[in-house]
Structures are given as C-alpha cells and as structure tokens.
Amino acid sequence: VTNKDNESRPAVATSLQTSRRDGDVVVVEFTAGHRHNPFSMGRMAELTELLKQLDAEPDIGCIVLYGGLGRSFAAGGDLSEPSTFTGGSEIDGWIDKITDLYVAVAGIECPVVAAIDGYAIGLGLQVALCCDYRVGSTRAKLVMPEFRLGIACNFGAFLLERVVGRAVMQAMLFTCEDWSSDRAFKDGLLHRVAPTDDLLDEAVGDARRISSYTRAAVRGTRPRMNKPLIKGLEEVRRQGKVSHRRAFAAGEAQVRMRRILASDKAGN
Amino acid sequence: VTNKDNESRPAVATSLQTSRRDGDVVVVEFTAGHRHNPFSMGRMAELTELLKQLDAEPDIGCIVLYGGLGRSFAAGGDLSEPSTFTGGSEIDGWIDKITDLYVAVAGIECPVVAAIDGYAIGLGLQVALCCDYRVGSTRAKLVMPEFRLGIACNFGAFLLERVVGRAVMQAMLFTCEDWSSDRAFKDGLLHRVAPTDDLLDEAVGDARRISSYTRAAVRGTRPRMNKPLIKGLEEVRRQGKVSHRRAFAAGEAQVRMRRILASDKAGN
Amino acid sequence: VTNKDNESRPAVATSLQTSRRDGDVVVVEFTAGHRHNPFSMGRMAELTELLKQLDAEPDIGCIVLYGGLGRSFAAGGDLSEPSTFTGGSEIDGWIDKITDLYVAVAGIECPVVAAIDGYAIGLGLQVALCCDYRVGSTRAKLVMPEFRLGIACNFGAFLLERVVGRAVMQAMLFTCEDWSSDRAFKDGLLHRVAPTDDLLDEAVGDARRISSYTRAAVRGTRPRMNKPLIKGLEEVRRQGKVSHRRAFAAGEAQVRMRRILASDKAGN
Numbered sequence: 001v002t003n004k005d006n007e008s009r010p011a012v013a014t015s016l017q018t019s020r021r022d023g024d025v026v027v028v029e030f031t032a033g034h035r036h037n038p039f040s041m042g043r044m045a046e047l048t049e050l051l052k053q054l055d056a057e058p059d060i061g062c063i064v065l066y067g068g069l070g071r072s073f074a075a076g077g078d079l080s081e082p083s084t085f086t087g088g089s090e091i092d093g094w095i096d097k098i099t100d101l102y103v104a105v106a107g108i109e110c111p112v113v114a115a116i117d118g119y120a121i122g123l124g125l126q127v128a129l130c131c132d133y134r135v136g137s138t139r140a141k142l143v144m145p146e147f148r149l150g151i152a153c154n155f156g157a158f159l160l161e162r163v164v165g166r167a168v169m170q171a172m173l174f175t176c177e178d179w180s181s182d183r184a185f186k187d188g189l190l191h192r193v194a195p196t197d198d199l200l201d202e203a204v205g206d207a208r209r210i211s212s213y214t215r216a217a218v219r220g221t222r223p224r225m226n227k228p229l230i231k232g233l234e235e236v237r238r239q240g241k242v243s244h245r246r247a248f249a250a251g252e253a254q255v256r257m258r259r260i261l262a263s264d265k266a267g268n
Numbered sequence: 269v270t271n272k273d274n275e276s277r278p279a280v281a282t283s284l285q286t287s288r289r290d291g292d293v294v295v296v297e298f299t300a301g302h303r304h305n306p307f308s309m310g311r312m313a314e315l316t317e318l319l320k321q322l323d324a325e326p327d328i329g330c331i332v333l334y335g336g337l338g339r340s341f342a343a344g345g346d347l348s349e350p351s352t353f354t355g356g357s358e359i360d361g362w363i364d365k366i367t368d369l370y371v372a373v374a375g376i377e378c379p380v381v382a383a384i385d386g387y388a389i390g391l392g393l394q395v396a397l398c399c400d401y402r403v404g405s406t407r408a409k410l411v412m413p414e415f416r417l418g419i420a421c422n423f424g425a426f427l428l429e430r431v432v433g434r435a436v437m438q439a440m441l442f443t444c445e446d447w448s449s450d451r452a453f454k455d456g457l458l459h460r461v462a463p464t465d466d467l468l469d470e471a472v473g474d475a476r477r478i479s480s481y482t483r484a485a486v487r488g489t490r491p492r493m494n495k496p497l498i499k500g501l502e503e504v505r506r507q508g509k510v511s512h513r514r515a516f517a518a519g520e521a522q523v524r525m526r527r528i529l530a531s532d533k534a535g536n
Numbered sequence: 537v538t539n540k541d542n543e544s545r546p547a548v549a550t551s552l553q554t555s556r557r558d559g560d561v562v563v564v565e566f567t568a569g570h571r572h573n574p575f576s577m578g579r580m581a582e583l584t585e586l587l588k589q590l591d592a593e594p595d596i597g598c599i600v601l602y603g604g605l606g607r608s609f610a611a612g613g614d615l616s617e618p619s620t621f622t623g624g625s626e627i628d629g630w631i632d633k634i635t636d637l638y639v640a641v642a643g644i645e646c647p648v649v650a651a652i653d654g655y656a657i658g659l660g661l662q663v664a665l666c667c668d669y670r671v672g673s674t675r676a677k678l679v680m681p682e683f684r685l686g687i688a689c690n691f692g693a694f695l696l697e698r699v700v701g702r703a704v705m706q707a708m709l710f711t712c713e714d715w716s717s718d719r720a721f722k723d724g725l726l727h728r729v730a731p732t733d734d735l736l737d738e739a740v741g742d743a744r745r746i747s748s749y750t751r752a753a754v755r756g757t758r759p760r761m762n763k764p765l766i767k768g769l770e771e772v773r774r775q776g777k778v779s780h781r782r783a784f785a786a787g788e789a790q791v792r793m794r795r796i797l798a799s800d801k802a803g804n
Binding site: 414416418422425435438444504521524 | 698
C-alpha cells in the first residue's frame with residue numbers, strides 16, 4: 001500500500017491522507033489501493049493510531065472520514081487476509097485490530113463525521129456506525145452481507161441494534177440486501193443525503209458546525225454518550241473471537257471469500 | 269384440542285402441525301381450536317418443546333411460525349385460563365409457560381420467521397417480536413391491549429421497547445389501538461407486508477434465503493445477538509409474577525376477561 | 537414567581553396550577569413568569585413535590601403537564617441561574633434538582649402525558665421525554681441546543697437515545713436544529729400532533745383513555761417499564777456533575793448564556 005495520489009497534502013500514513021479544512025476540521029481520506037477501499041489490518045492499525053494523534057491536537061474540533069473522490073467509503077475488510085484463516089489464533093489478532101479501530105472512532109473525545117460515497121459494507125458500515133454523524137451521497141449503498149459471506153456478524157448485529165434499532169438490524173442481517181441512500185436515510189443509517197458532487201463539502205460543513213461548539217461542552221459529553229457503545233464493543237471483542245473461530249473452522253467462509261475474490265479479479 | 273385438518277402432514281403435537289418446504293425450511297402451523305388461535309398453556313408448552321426439537325435437527329435451516337390459512341397468527345393467551353386466576357401461585361406457572369416459550373423462540377440457534385395473518389395480539393405479538401423476521405399480510409392487525417384488559421404488560425413493554433423502541437412501545441401500550449399492516453411496517457413491527465394470498469409463500473421465500481446462509485455464520489451469531497433479549501425476558505419473568513399477582517388479586521382483570529369471553533360466545 | 541392568572545383554580549404551588557378534568561385527570565399547568573416557561577430551581581423542586589403528592593391521591597388516574605395557553609411547554613432551565621455558576625459545588629445542587637424532577641416524572645406510578653405548545657427546549661424537552669405520551673401542537677418546536685449554548689448534554693444524550701434511538705439523538709445534539717411538529721412526530725419525539733386550539737382537549741382525551749384502564753394494570757407495569765430509565769438517569773446524575781463542572785469551569789458556557797439573556801432582554 002503506497003501513497004499514490006494527491007502528494008501535495010501531508011500524508012501521515014501510507015494508506016491514509018489528512019488535510020485541513022477551514023481551520024479546525026480535518027479530513028482523513030482513505031487513499032491508495034482498490035477504489036472500493038477494503039480495509040487491511042495494516043490500514044486498520046494506521047487509522048486507529050491516526051485518530052488518537054488527531055484527538056490529542058488542541059486545535060482540531062471535528063474529524064471527517066472519507067473514502068476519496070469516486071471511491072467507496074469502505075467495502076469491508078480485505079478478504080485476502082481472512083480467506084487464508086484456519087480458525088486459530090490468527091482470528092484473535094484480526095478481531096483485535098477491528099475492535100481497536102471501532103473503539104478508537106467511538107472512544108476519542110473529538111467528534112467524527114462519516115462522508116459516504118459508493119459502498120459502506122460490513123466493516124466499512126461498522127466504522128460509519130461508530131461515528132457521530134453520517135452523510136451519504138445519493139449513490140451510497142450500505143450493506144451488511146456477513147451471513148451471505150458465511151461470516152458471523154456479532155459486531156454488525158450489536159452496532160446496528162444500538163444505532164438504528166433491532167428491527168432494522170434484523171432486516172439488514174437476514175436479507176443481506178443493499179440499502180440505498182433513501183432507505184438508509186429513512187432507517188437512520190444516514191443522517192443526511194447530499195448530491196454526489198457536494199458530498200465532501202456538505203460533510204465538511206456539518207463538521208464545521210460541530211467544530212463551532214465549545215470544546216468543553218462536546219468533549220464533556222462524547223465520552224459518556226459513547227461509554228455504553230464501547231462497553232458493548234469490548235463484549236463483542238471477546239464473543240467475536242469465539243464466533244469467528246467457529247465460522248472459520250467450519251471452512252465455508254473462506255471458500256465463499258475466495259470465490260468473491262476470484263470474481264473481483266475477473267473484472268466484477 | 270385435536271388435529272382436525274390436513275392429516276397428510278406429520279403432526280408432532282395436538283395443536284401444532286409441521287411441514288417441510290424446500291428441503292431445509294419447516295413451517296410450524298398453529299392448528300385446531302378457535303380460528304384466532306388463542307394460546308392455552310398446553311399449546312405454549314407444546315410449541316416450546318417442538319422448537320427445541322427442530323433446533324436439534326441438523327438439516328433444518330429456518331423455522332416459519334404460521335397461524336394457518338384464514339386464521340389469525342395468535343390472538344393472545346387463552347383467556348379462559350387466567351379468567352379463573354385468584355392472584356396466587358397459579359400465576360407463577362402461567363408466567364413460566366409464557367416466558368419459556370419466548371425464551372425458546374429467541375434462544376434456539378435456528379432462525380425463526382413469523383408469518384402473520386389476521387390478529388397478533390398480546391402474547392401472539394410477543395411471540396412474533398421474539399422472531400428474527402416478521403412478514404405480515406395486508407390484513408394483519410397487531411395489538412397490545414393488556415391495559416384495556418386490566419392486565420400488567422411487562423413482557424409487552426420490554427419486548428416492544430427492545431424491538432421497535434420506546435416511543436412505539438408507549439403508543440401501543442397507552443392507546444391499546446390496532447396497528448394496521450401499513451402502520452406496523454412503518455414502525456418496524458413488520459419487516460415486510462405481503463398480499464394475503466401470498467403470505468405463506470413469501471415468508472417461506474424469506475426463510476429459504478436465510479436457510480441458504482452458512483449454518484456456522486448464522487448459528488455463531490444468533491445466540492449472542494439474542495443474549496440481552498433473553499436476559500431481559502428472565503428479568504421480566506421474575507417481575508411479571510409480582511405484577512400479575514397484584515393485578516389479578518385486584519380482581520378487575522378477571523371481570524374484564526370474562527366479559528370479553530362472554531362477548532366472544534355471543535358471536536363477536 | 538407569583539400566581540397571576542386563573543385564580544379560580546386551586547393553586548398548590550406558586551409557579552404551578554392544578555385543575556381537575558373529567559374526574560380522574562389532573563392538568564398541571566406551568567403558570568407565571570416568562571411565557572416561554574424557563575424552569576428555575578424553585579419551579580423544579582415545586583413540580584417534583586407536586587408530582588409525588590398527586591401520585592399518592594387514590595382517585596387520580598393520569599396527569600397532564602401543560603405550559604399554559606399561548607405559552608411554551610418549557611424553554612429549558614432558567615439561564616439566569618447557571619450563568620453565574622463558577623464550576624464548583626453549586627453545580628451539584630442544580631444537577632440534583634434537575635435529576636430529581638426527571639426521576640419524579642418517570643418514577644411515580646401514575647402515568648404522565650405532556651401537552652406541548654411552542655418550545656420544548658433542553659430541560660423542557662427532557663421532562664417531556666420522561667412522560668408516557670407526548671402530544672404536540674402544530675406549532676410545537678423541540679430543540680436540544682446544549683452544544684450551541686456551550687453546555688454538556690449528558691441528560692439529553694441519554695434520554696433521546698433511550699426514547700427515540702441513537703440516530704435521532706445524534707442528529708439533535710450535533711445539529712442543534714429546531715424539530716418541527718411534523719419532524720418530531722416522524723422521529724417518535726411526539727406521539728401525536730393536534731391543532732393548536734385543540735391541544736389541551738386532545739391531551740386530556742388521551743389522559744382520560746389512560747385513566748380508564750385499571751389502576752392495578754397500569755401501576756403494576758409503569759415502575760418496571762421505567763426502571764432502566766431511572767437507573768440511567770441516576771448514572772447521568774453522577775456523571776453530569778463532573779461534565780458540567782468541567783464545562784462551567786472553562787467559562788465559555790456562562791459567556792454564551794449571558795449573551796442569550798441579553799438578547800432576550802433586548803426584545804428577542
């Protein structure tokens with residue numbers, strides 16, 4: 001993973017780029033690699049570290065997560081990693097990287113806005129669900145396809161139930177359908193839908209508004225507001241290791257993942 | 269309660285019938301008795317036992333609960349039983365039967381779809397709320413009338429708040445109104461509305477899709493997804509015994525129930 | 537605060553008036569003072585005490601909270617009090633008064649209906665969220681503006697997430713926008729919208745229906761239905777003291793509050 005485009009902006013990590021907007025707003029862009037932005041364990045660790053660094057900077061009032069122009073927000077985990085898993089201890093490291101990322105998004109004091117174009121799938125949707133405010137473009141598609149992929153979906157079940165309620169959680173998990181931006185807005189998955197061309201500007205506008213509130217008020221509230229969410233994520237961390245070991249030991253998940261990867265390479 | 273119709277299908281219990289559809293889907297039909305399918309304690313115990321048996325069968329991927337052609341899903345508990353209660357220990361046995369049934373629906377590993385025609389009232393609606401996916405016909409009516417009947421509604425309050433949120437729970441409990449299929453869909457009580465003639469086929473279609481997911485993924489997720497629900501149901505089991513003893517000791521509940529039973533016999 | 541209007545009705549407290557409607561319904565009207573009904577600590581304590589008294593009366597079946605004809609339901613706390621806070625122990629007394637009020641609304645056995653005309657802001661909206669049923673007039677405006685005012689919003693975050701879900705909570709807190717009656721109805725903040733002229737009559741009608749249910753059923757359910765809410769409020773009481781001390785010690789909150797108060801005096 002290298003830093004291919006937009007070299008003029010300061011890069012803090014190989015697969016992420018940050019840029020300042022309007023003083024106290026920072027856009028973190030998921031750059032490099034496939035345009036659907038699968039999240040490798042390396043990228044998860046980088047983003048976790050970056051969020052903690054940005055949170056410690058005294059003049060940043062809001063962070064915007066963005067998949068980049070013409071790119072998906074994040075199309076799940078990088079399947080090439082779990083497709084080789086055998087159901088052993090490598091599962092634990094993977095679950096830890098995932099949980100650490102979610103806990104960082106929800107656990108820092110600085111508010112986080114998600115700007116979602118294209119797909120937000122599985123892990124990508126879960127990152128967005130840990131954010132405070134979710135803006136989607138008209139062509140955004142939100143999907144929780146774990147069951148279809150043959151993977152346990154404990155993080156998805158927990159986060160969806162917590163953020164948009166049990167009924168929507170059940171619908172997403174048990175149908176594995178794509179949620180259009182309209183449906184996602186109706187169901188509370190998106191707070192707002194913006195024209196595709198305006199997505200980043202509008203998300204930055206929302207971030208500027210959030211950044212205009214006093215630091216003491218926002219930072220005195222966010223950790224307590226998110227405490228039950230983080231407590232739940234830590235429970236899923238423990239449970240998820242058990243669930244995923246079972247699913248991967250069964251072997252079906254990897255077969256389905258490799259089939260999807262092969263289909264992607266064939267030009268899908 | 270005897271097994272009157274459809275003798276060609278294998279009956280596993282006197283008031284329930286099971287039939288296989290498309291290999292790994294099983295339809296459990298509430299047969300016999302009144303067409304609104306009141307749930308006697310006997311039927312509750314039978315369904316609880318049947319669900320556990322079906323869950324243990326290695327080739328069943330999804331269960332559909334169905335009230336039968338031209339019949340209601342389930343119009344609450346059989347009021348002829350509690351109408352004779354006096355507020356003593358008989359309450360505990362009744363609450364245990366009810367709780368055991370809800371815990372079985374939510375607690376087995378196998379997913380459960382509810383196919384709702386006609387009424388889903390009180391206990392009937394609560395069974396549906398323990399399911400993973402709820403399909404209603406256009407003429408479905410969902411009601412939580414406990415307060416109007418003079419009964420405490422701790423199970424209804426808990427399950428509605430958990431599944432569709434506190435605002436909808438408050439509306440159903442404090443108005444006791446009928447929820448039409450449209451309103452039920454809008455409020456998340458139903459995941460989908462189907463034409464009356466297609467209800468069972470569409471619910472079986474949804475069950476087939478669920479059954480197509482890997483067993484390891486679904487069964488590695490469902491118990492954890494439902495753990496907080498079951499924990500809450502067990503709390504209500506304890507509390508419900510106290511609440512219902514109080515309500516039945518007051519005597520008003522039985523008077524209202526007997527009035528409803530008399531009105532039913534008069535041809536209502 | 538004196539009792540200026542409607543002297544013919546029995547006044548039980550200086551800033552509150554009660555009146556019987558249709559036998560077993562009591563309307564508690566927030567009278568006297570500014571027409572937007574800011575809640576001073578004195579009024580909070582009076583309402584807390586009054587609710588407990590009414591709950592103990594054997595012939596009251598439902599309470600309606602109402603801001604009065606042509607007046608707001610309640611436009612938040614009286615900013616002239618916290619605007620002088622310095623971040624010390626005076627914060628604790630203020631938080632206790634607020635928490636005691638919320639716990640009284642949710643904790644008594646008697647159901648409570650909110651009849652909302654004009655604004656329900658901050659504390660006012662939080663009082664409404666503790667009620668069982670919320671009726672708004674077409675010109676009702678619901679707002680959670682704490683972040684814009686520079687105040688931590690732990691009560692608002694908790695109550696909104698609990699009552700209408702996390703997505704709506706995030707939208708209200710991070711935008712600080714006004715919710716119109718239509719939007720509030722769609723999002724579950726209001727159970728029903730009534731024409732402005734009919735607001736009180738319709739809310740009293742809903743209260744009469746609630747009052748028609750058996751006392752044993754309703755009072756055997758409400759305390760258990762609200763137990764988790766009250767447990768959460770008690771946690772926020774503890775946390776809120778810390779959060780608010782931090783926000784007020786930073787000093788920005790008071791500056792913003794005094795600016796708003798000055799703008800109000802200038803005729804806003």
